[in-house]
Amino acid sequence: MSEVPVLLQGETEKRLRFIRFVRMARFRTSLWSALVCLGLSLPALQGCGNNPYPKSDARRAIHYRILAEDPKTLDPTVSYTNTEAYVVDVIYPSFFQYNYLKIDPVELEPNLGAEMPTREDYVFEAEEDGQKVRKTGEVWTFRIREDLRFQDDPCFEGGKGRKVTAHDFIYSFKRMGDPAMHSPVLGFVQDKIIGMQEYVEYNRKRLDDKQSGDYAFPIKGLQVDPQNPHVFRIFLNQKYPQLKYLMAMHFTTPIPREAVEKYGEDFKTHPVGCGPYMMKEYKRRRSLTLVKNPNYYPDFYPSEGMPGDAEAGLLADAGKQLPLLDEVHFTISRETVTAWNLFIQGYLDSAAVNRDNFQQVVANTGSGLSEEMVRKGLVLREAAGMSIFYYAFNMDDPVVGGNGEKQKKLRKAISKSIDNQTYIDLFLIGLGVPAESPLPPQLEGYDPDYVNPNNTFDLEEAKRLLAEAGYPNGINEKTGDRLTLYFDNGAGNATARQMVDFVVRSIERLGIDVQSRTSRPNVWQDKVRKGEFQFISYGWLADYPDPENFLFLFYGPNVRPAPNYANYQNKRYDRLFEQMRAMDESPERTAIIHEMRDILAEDSPWHYTFHQVSWGLYQPWLKNVKTHPVSKDVTKYYNIDTEKRAQLWSEWNRPNHWPWILTLAAFVGALIPAANVVKRRRNRRIRKGPGRKA
Amino acid sequence: MFLWTSVIPFLVVGLLWLLIRHALRQPLWAEASSRIKKNRMALVALTIICAYGGVAFVDAVSWKDDKNSPAKSVLDRVFAKMPVEETYSAPMAKTTTGVPHPKPLEGKHLFGTDGNGRDVLYQTLRGCKTALIIGGLTTLISLPLALLLGMLAGYYGKLVDDGIQYLYTVLDSIPNILLLVTLLMVLGNGLDKICLALGITTWVGLCRLVRGETLKHRDREYVRAAKSLGVSDFRILTRHILPNLLPTVIITVTLGLSGLILSEAILSYLSLGVTNETGSWGNMIDAARVELAREPVLWWNLLAASSALFVLVWAFNVFGDAIRDAIDPRLRS
Amino acid sequence: MLRYVLRRLLYAVPIILGVALLTFLLFYSTSTPEQMAVRGLSAKNPTQDQIQAWIVQHGYDKSKSEQFKKHVGEMFLFRFGKSDITGESIGARIREGALPSALVAGLIFSGSVFAGIVLALVAAYYRGTYMDRLITLTCVLLMSIVSIVYIIVGQYTLSKVLKLFPVAGFADGLEAWKFVMLPFIVGVVSGLGRSVRLYRTFMLEEMNQDYVRTARAKGVGEKSILFKHVLKNAMIPIITSVVLSIPFIFLGNLLVESFFGIPGLGGMMVDAITNQDFAVVRAMVFLGTLLYIVGAILTDVCYALVDPRVRLE
Numbered sequence A: 001m002s003e004v005p006v007l008l009q010g011e012t013e014k015r016l017r018f019i020r021f022v023r024m025a026r027f028r029t030s031l032w033s034a035l036v037c038l039g040l041s042l043p044a045l046q047g048c049g050n051n052p053y054p055k056s057d058a059r060r061a062i063h064y065r066i067l068a069e070d071p072k073t074l075d076p077t078v079s080y081t082n083t084e085a086y087v088v089d090v091i092y093p094s095f096f097q098y099n100y101l102k103i104d105p106v107e108l109e110p111n112l113g114a115e116m117p118t119r120e121d122y123v124f125e126a127e128e129d130g131q132k133v134r135k136t137g138e139v140w141t142f143r144i145r146e147d148l149r150f151q152d153d154p155c156f157e158g159g160k161g162r163k164v165t166a167h168d169f170i171y172s173f174k175r176m177g178d179p180a181m182h183s184p185v186l187g188f189v190q191d192k193i194i195g196m197q198e199y200v201e202y203n204r205k206r207l208d209d210k211q212s213g214d215y216a217f218p219i220k221g222l223q224v225d226p227q228n229p230h231v232f233r234i235f236l237n238q239k240y241p242q243l244k245y246l247m248a249m250h251f252t253t254p255i256p257r258e259a260v261e262k263y264g265e266d267f268k269t270h271p272v273g274c275g276p277y278m279m280k281e282y283k284r285r286r287s288l289t290l291v292k293n294p295n296y297y298p299d300f301y302p303s304e305g306m307p308g309d310a311e312a313g314l315l316a317d318a319g320k321q322l323p324l325l326d327e328v329h330f331t332i333s334r335e336t337v338t339a340w341n342l343f344i345q346g347y348l349d350s351a352a353v354n355r356d357n358f359q360q361v362v363a364n365t366g367s368g369l370s371e372e373m374v375r376k377g378l379v380l381r382e383a384a385g386m387s388i389f390y391y392a393f394n395m396d397d398p399v400v401g402g403n404g405e406k407q408k409k410l411r412k413a414i415s416k417s418i419d420n421q422t423y424i425d426l427f428l429i430g431l432g433v434p435a436e437s438p439l440p441p442q443l444e445g446y447d448p449d450y451v452n453p454n455n456t457f458d459l460e461e462a463k464r465l466l467a468e469a470g471y472p473n474g475i476n477e478k479t480g481d482r483l484t485l486y487f488d489n490g491a492g493n494a495t496a497r498q499m500v501d502f503v504v505r506s507i508e509r510l511g512i513d514v515q516s517r518t519s520r521p522n523v524w525q526d527k528v529r530k531g532e533f534q535f536i537s538y539g540w541l542a543d544y545p546d547p548e549n550f551l552f553l554f555y556g557p558n559v560r561p562a563p564n565y566a567n568y569q570n571k572r573y574d575r576l577f578e579q580m581r582a583m584d585e586s587p588e589r590t591a592i593i594h595e596m597r598d599i600l601a602e603d604s605p606w607h608y609t610f611h612q613v614s615w616g617l618y619q620p621w622l623k624n625v626k627t628h629p630v631s632k633d634v635t636k637y638y639n640i641d642t643e644k645r646a647q648l649w650s651e652w653n654r655p656n657h658w659p660w661i662l663t664l665a666a667f668v669g670a671l672i673p674a675a676n677v678v679k680r681r682r683n684r685r686i687r688k689g690p691g692r693k694a
Numbered sequence B: 001m002f003l004w005t006s007v008i009p010f011l012v013v014g015l016l017w018l019l020i021r022h023a024l025r026q027p028l029w030a031e032a033s034s035r036i037k038k039n040r041m042a043l044v045a046l047t048i049i050c051a052y053g054g055v056a057f058v059d060a061v062s063w064k065d066d067k068n069s070p071a072k073s074v075l076d077r078v079f080a081k082m083p084v085e086e087t088y089s090a091p092m093a094k095t096t097t098g099v100p101h102p103k104p105l106e107g108k109h110l111f112g113t114d115g116n117g118r119d120v121l122y123q124t125l126r127g128c129k130t131a132l133i134i135g136g137l138t139t140l141i142s143l144p145l146a147l148l149l150g151m152l153a154g155y156y157g158k159l160v161d162d163g164i165q166y167l168y169t170v171l172d173s174i175p176n177i178l179l180l181v182t183l184l185m186v187l188g189n190g191l192d193k194i195c196l197a198l199g200i201t202t203w204v205g206l207c208r209l210v211r212g213e214t215l216k217h218r219d220r221e222y223v224r225a226a227k228s229l230g231v232s233d234f235r236i237l238t239r240h241i242l243p244n245l246l247p248t249v250i251i252t253v254t255l256g257l258s259g260l261i262l263s264e265a266i267l268s269y270l271s272l273g274v275t276n277e278t279g280s281w282g283n284m285i286d287a288a289r290v291e292l293a294r295e296p297v298l299w300w301n302l303l304a305a306s307s308a309l310f311v312l313v314w315a316f317n318v319f320g321d322a323i324r325d326a327i328d329p330r331l332r333s
Numbered sequence C: 001m002l003r004y005v006l007r008r009l010l011y012a013v014p015i016i017l018g019v020a021l022l023t024f025l026l027f028y029s030t031s032t033p034e035q036m037a038v039r040g041l042s043a044k045n046p047t048q049d050q051i052q053a054w055i056v057q058h059g060y061d062k063s064k065s066e067q068f069k070k071h072v073g074e075m076f077l078f079r080f081g082k083s084d085i086t087g088e089s090i091g092a093r094i095r096e097g098a099l100p101s102a103l104v105a106g107l108i109f110s111g112s113v114f115a116g117i118v119l120a121l122v123a124a125y126y127r128g129t130y131m132d133r134l135i136t137l138t139c140v141l142l143m144s145i146v147s148i149v150y151i152i153v154g155q156y157t158l159s160k161v162l163k164l165f166p167v168a169g170f171a172d173g174l175e176a177w178k179f180v181m182l183p184f185i186v187g188v189v190s191g192l193g194r195s196v197r198l199y200r201t202f203m204l205e206e207m208n209q210d211y212v213r214t215a216r217a218k219g220v221g222e223k224s225i226l227f228k229h230v231l232k233n234a235m236i237p238i239i240t241s242v243v244l245s246i247p248f249i250f251l252g253n254l255l256v257e258s259f260f261g262i263p264g265l266g267g268m269m270v271d272a273i274t275n276q277d278f279a280v281v282r283a284m285v286f287l288g289t290l291l292y293i294v295g296a297i298l299t300d301v302c303y304a305l306v307d308p309r310v311r312l313e
Helices: A006-047 A082-091 A166-176 A196-208 A257-269 A336-344 A355-361 A371-376 A405-417 A420-428 A459-468 A494-508 A521-530 A548-554 A571-581 A587-603 A642-652 A658-688 B004-024 B027-038 B040-060 B074-078 B120-156 B158-173 B176-187 B191-218 B221-228 B233-269 B281-291 B300-327 C002-030 C033-040 C048-057 C064-076 C090-125 C130-143 C147-161 C173-207 C210-218 C222-244 C246-251 C254-260 C265-275 C278-306
Strands: A062-067 A096-103 A106-110 A118-128 A131-143 A222-224 A231-236 A277-283 A287-292 A327-332 A379-384 A387-393 A432-434 A484-489 A513-518 A535-541 A606-618
Touching: A062 A082, A062 A336, A082 A277, A082 A287, A082 A327, A118 A231, A166 A222, A166 A231, A166 A257, A196 C048, A336 B281, A336 C147, A387 A405, A405 A459, A405 A494, A405 A606, A420 A432, A420 A494, A420 A606, A484 A494, A484 A521, A494 A513, A494 A535, A494 B281, A521 A535, A521 C033, A548 A571, A548 A587, A571 A587, A658 C130, B004 B027, B004 B040, B027 B040, B027 B300, B040 B074, B040 B120, B040 B300, B074 B120, B120 B158, B120 B191, B120 B233, B120 B281, B120 B300, B158 B191, B158 C002, B158 C278, B176 B191, B176 B233, B176 C002, B176 C265, B176 C278, B191 B233, B221 B233, B233 B281, B233 B300, B233 C147, B281 B300, B281 C147, B300 C130, B300 C147, C002 C064, C002 C278, C033 C048, C064 C278, C090 C130, C090 C173, C090 C222, C090 C254, C090 C265, C090 C278, C130 C173, C147 C173, C147 C254, C173 C222, C173 C254, C210 C222, C222 C278, C254 C265, C265 C278
Parallel strands: A062 A327, A484 A513, A484 A535
Antiparallel strands: A096 A106, A118 A131, A131 A231, A222 A231, A277 A287, A287 A327, A379 A606, A387 A535, A387 A606, A432 A606
16 A cells, blocks of 8 residues: 555545545534434423422322331331331321320320220229238220221221221230230330239230230220220229320220231231321332321311410411321431431421431521521421430449449539530530430429539539549549540441530540440440440430329339439339329429439439420421420321422422533533544554554 | 550551562562652652651651540640630631531631531541551451462362362352441441451452462472472462562552542441541541531531542552552553 | 353352351341340330340240251242341342342443443543543542542532432332432442443453454554454453442442432341341342352353353363
């Protein structure tokens, strides 16, 4: 080829030019077609966007919520987490419910019940040390509504939900007593309902023989009225005022035996109840949908509330039949960030507000919502929740434990070095109540003016106490060594790590060296149960609004692994507790509670940090929002302005396509000069002939 | 009071220096080093690695002022005057952010402060030591294991080979991340445990490589010659085969370092990372998940940690490439 | 060939047994049955009685060797039993999660292989120009960023700032695409650096081969050299790296799935690990191992099919 005749060179030039033209043309056509394709796909892309729900649902009365994890079980006898309660409580209502609007103080009212139950003394003979003694217990008589029906389900005859009777209530107690169910509340009633103990033991034996529970075994203390199948009685061997709270929890909901027998193990993901909603669909790790139950009894929105409720628009739907929504849709996501982003985009009606996202909500300059939140029209609601967060000292520990005067002083010193208000400001953005005692606000015995002398932050006083305890400036007087404490924790995420750091730094101001020991959750739980710690951070959420549910955390017989993790022992306290437990609310009871509180303050087995405030952020289109400290079946009262929601959704979420189009264009643009380089190189090769390596 | 652990960084640096000097006497390495010296990118990368190493060194030398005070490293002492604020603050800002009552800052923070009010620059610098320990200690665990078992398997063959192959095939068959996570759950928290777990999961690949190379060299003339002269197996392995394996091994190890350093961040995300007291870019990046969701966006923590991580990993990648090109020009890409 | 495959499968048996033993031992040392019971029970403070009942119910009271025998026997019959924590059938959950995982991971995987090959071809075609240098430089940069940062920043920019895709979630059928796009883009970009660099090396290696020189000498155009000769031959190592990662498609991408709420096996595994759900992790490790071994055999078979020089004996 190198011998190409000179004559032909012009010819080659021409051909090359032609080839180049064809190539260019091809390149151009492909460029144009690419542009046309891009242009065509743009409108299609406009249709997409960040809405995670089907378009057809945009204007339906669906309430969108988040579920922080897959429910472990929806079986009302077993389910015990707050997450699950928002699902379980609307499928399985109970005899009582809490009045939705009257929250201070909370008020029980009949739900499935036709009227308030009656309580009478009940005298019975019991055997004690081989001798027969007469004892006084009580009997409760419950009358339920007669228009109750279960939801429609294939487990019933003809697929139609049957009537609910008192037998269904008794059945749920019997399931509770089956050891194979591991019901978390069995301990509440096992020793109180007459005959329950024998029933549990009988079924325990069956379990050891690998037999299933036998619910035909009678429980003497649970009886249906022979004349009226809508009345049942509970016989108790002692006074038990807290039974009323148990009757407001989903553990005592009527359970249809047919469903349990038909679905067996799957009953926990296939709930069949008689509540305002029933489950439509559950997709693991994805979503859970509840839909209005047409068989729900005529339940109406309350027509009176607390002062100010009418002005807040909470009575707009008064007297309307519940539930007000068609569906409740739960998105299941572990990531708090995901939930928060969905909420900010409007795709969740309420935010499961937590420490992580809360700081964004509040204005930088003070309290109240931030500008962005105000602009969006979001509503912030808070109500003191019934909880206590605390640091428990191990009373068996040789350094921080024990009841000696010096040890008490050491605990008090540590306790007084932690600034609860700053803690709340930093991690809860000010929305928590600094705790002075284990009792949260709204409970009997809570006194807003009470100041615990051994718990409130005072660094100077703390240093003085520490010196009196034998560790001036954190140095052990006897050995001259610095006092080293170990803080066991299970801090798994960044915020928890920050909290640990805060406490470590607080105590180190006294001169004490604090080592944090972080373990995996299971190991940490084990350490707590076995008492392998000096002090730990823990929290307790109320089961029901009674001080007994908090004060039992210090009751002697409840030592580890029961929740008296501090292993606190005080005979006098225990006696007072037993006395208080059997009493109804009264000034005398309040006095006893205060006495118990003062004993705790003196012994300081815990540092009380804060009572959580159950705060929530709600979208402007969600109506009838009132945060209740205990109740979880709130969604039946909610209403939604669907027009407003649809409008705001499109307003807040206009997709922006330019960046990626520009990126693509930049890449293609960068290719063109490179193509030229290669082309030039190739042309050079053709001109000069082959034999030259690229 | 001087802490005996402070000797370790001196030992490490000294040992490295000796090794490099020794290696440079050999023609192969001398040539490689002259090639690297001509590669400008490699020199930049090496400088960066040395700078990180310097920070880590400064952070590793620590002592107590008296019996009862905590041990502080040189780095801690440099930053001792830097006040700890209450919570987040933006770079060079005057007040804290994200709290109801912002407070004026006590000091100036070039990169801002994190959730606990600690200076982000200081925290980022503290991460250097952790990253280099994870890279270095893990290699120290996996390398001898891989060399020993790989050479044994390749050299002796038969039953030894079968046994060792079985061992690493079993380990290799378990998806890597699962094995890592499970091991960490067994071993517990801590930097040393992370290194051990990473070492156990990463030696397999290296071992396979060493075995293959040994297999290749076993039947070469020089080994046969040594054998016929009655040289002991141990001597053949250490004096003849090992030096021939080194180039390949060093290339693989250098390129693997960047992966090890990156894995610390991933472990933090799965809450299996290092504990609170250890400076860690992984924990800083993990915190950014939440920080980015806030308004105003708290970006400085993420930016500082991820760029520190990025630069180091980039340097290792570039330097690894340079070493590969220098030692084995055939592999040049 | 068939004999070879059979023999390899037989070899796999002791390996699977070894894996089973290893996972069994490891998980036993992570948590005691008592700890598992505490996590599995819903009560805030389970009593000793409840814990004992749970252990008996889940068969953790038997001797270890007996448990091991039973578990291994069931594994080989693909009977995975029930989850320790939630009590649901593991087989059903795996079937449920396999599709989303396969969809997301499969898309990410094919996307990154495709994009990797294309960019590697571009780099190889324009080799020596600034385009090539730009691509290799970008690759090293991309490789140096930790995947978590891609995920965090990707979600932040694409979903939160630009509002192009939903932040997280999943749906069935065609609705799935809008949820899959974000993990897809993030997944492809985060893996791109590594694959482009790898494929480019493969291609350049082929470019230096004698047959390419011969083809050039024959006057074959640069394009057809690249597509007909180089690409075909470079496919051999590419296929190897591709087939070996097939089990990971099935297992899904742990981080991407748990962050973007894809209800796949990866996310399920993260849950199982955090809940210490021994039964689920055991089943997943077993399946992963099986797939890995099958993948390895497939690689060898593919080798033999693509490259006539390789023979399976």
